[in-house]
Amino acid sequence: MNDEEMTESEEVRLMAVPITDSFAQAAAEVLREYREMVEKSLAQAEGDKDALVLVEIANMVGTPKVGVARGSLYGMLLEIAGMSWDTALDHVKALEHDIVRKPAPVWSPLVLTRAVLESCLFSDYLYDPSISGSLRLARCAGLWRKDTDHSANLARVLEQDEEIAEADDYVTKALADCGIEARRSASGKITGYIVDSEVSNLDFNITERARSRLPEWLPMPYGLLSGAAHGRPWMTDRARTMSKDKDGLVGEAATVMTAIMIVMASLEMCLRDLQGYFGYKLDAALAELLEYRRVNFLRLIGLAHAAEQSETPDASV
Structure with a gap:
């Protein structure tokens, strides 16, 4: 087991009841409405003239010798962070449809949610308003x-060695033009970069970032999602034990609720980043989302357990 997964002793569910049609329809509607509220809040948002992004760009452009090159890199940063946000929303839309499919989903809601969370964490890593422009x-x-x-690595498989060298030379030159220094290990391998004494690794630890950036009321979000995505028996066996004939898999309302909780927390995290970085006025929108989330969590929990008494769960697969 790697460090992205939960141990068997961790709690992996909220509601140990099968997914029913009424619960699934309501859950998908709640998720859709929430996503639309998020998109509407951003569509109506206006940036502040003193926004952090504008301050950083102004400082960058004024940097002697490397200002233009850094401005180009900064443009790429904005593009890829924005692309990650769009990718997250695309997976949320897929999740809305997955929740109501027949037969009821088993682990796919958590796998789709993992894609949402990773995209949001990528965007958060770059838009994080608490760090300096150099970092x-x-x-x-x-x-x-x-x-x-x-x-x-892909090019090597395709035996495109010339393209590997060209890409490496391009990145090396572009970063040198920005005055960005590579940090190397004792063996000479690049392990990160230094900009004006600010140091960063090549990548970030998703597990640790999810733990530090998402709210405490989430049950170790990335580890739980990874247990489902990696198909580990300690996680996936739950679906089999819920099946009466022991031969199929039964989706749990707990997986859908957990997926919705993590998606909402991930989107809210990004909204706070956008507020702090671009100066968007989102306090009212975030308050509205919080109230919507609280009310509908309780409603969905009630629906799931009420349906347990009155409906037959969807067919197993």
Whole structure:
């Protein structure tokens, strides 16, 4: 077991009851309405003239010799962080449909939620308003290098050695033009980057970042999602034990509720980042989302348990 997964002793469910049609329909509707509220709040948001992003760009452009190059890297940072946000929303929409499919889903809601969380954490890593502009650039440099390494691994499989060298030379030159220094291990391997004395690794630990950035009321979110995504028996056996004939798998309301909780927390995390970084006025929207979440969590829990008494669960797979 790797460090992304929960141990068997951790709590893995909220409600040990099967998914029913009425619960699934209500849960999907709640998630859809919540996502639309998030999108509406951003569509109506206006940036502040003193926003952190504008201050950092102004400081960067004014940096002697490397200002233009850093401005270009900063543009890439904004593009990929925004792309991660769009990717997160795409997976939320997929989850809305997955919840109501027939037969009822078993572990796919948690796997889709893992994709939402990872995309949101990627965006959060770059938009985090609590860090300096120099550290933000160092993080972007590390992620760019890491992605280049991943692309190089694919190119090797395809025997495209020339493209590997070209990509490596391009990234190396672009970062040098920015005045960004590579941090190396004793063996000479690049382990991160330094920008104006600010140091960042090539990548971030998703498990640790999820633990530190998401609210405490979530039950070790990334580890739980990874247990489902990796198909580990300690996690997946729950679906079999719920099946009366022991031959199929039965989806639990707990998985849907957990998926919705983590998605909502992830989107709210990103909204707070956008508020702090772009100066968006989102206090009212965040308060509205909080109230919506509280009311509907209670409603969905009630629906799940009420349905347990009155409905037959969806067919197992």
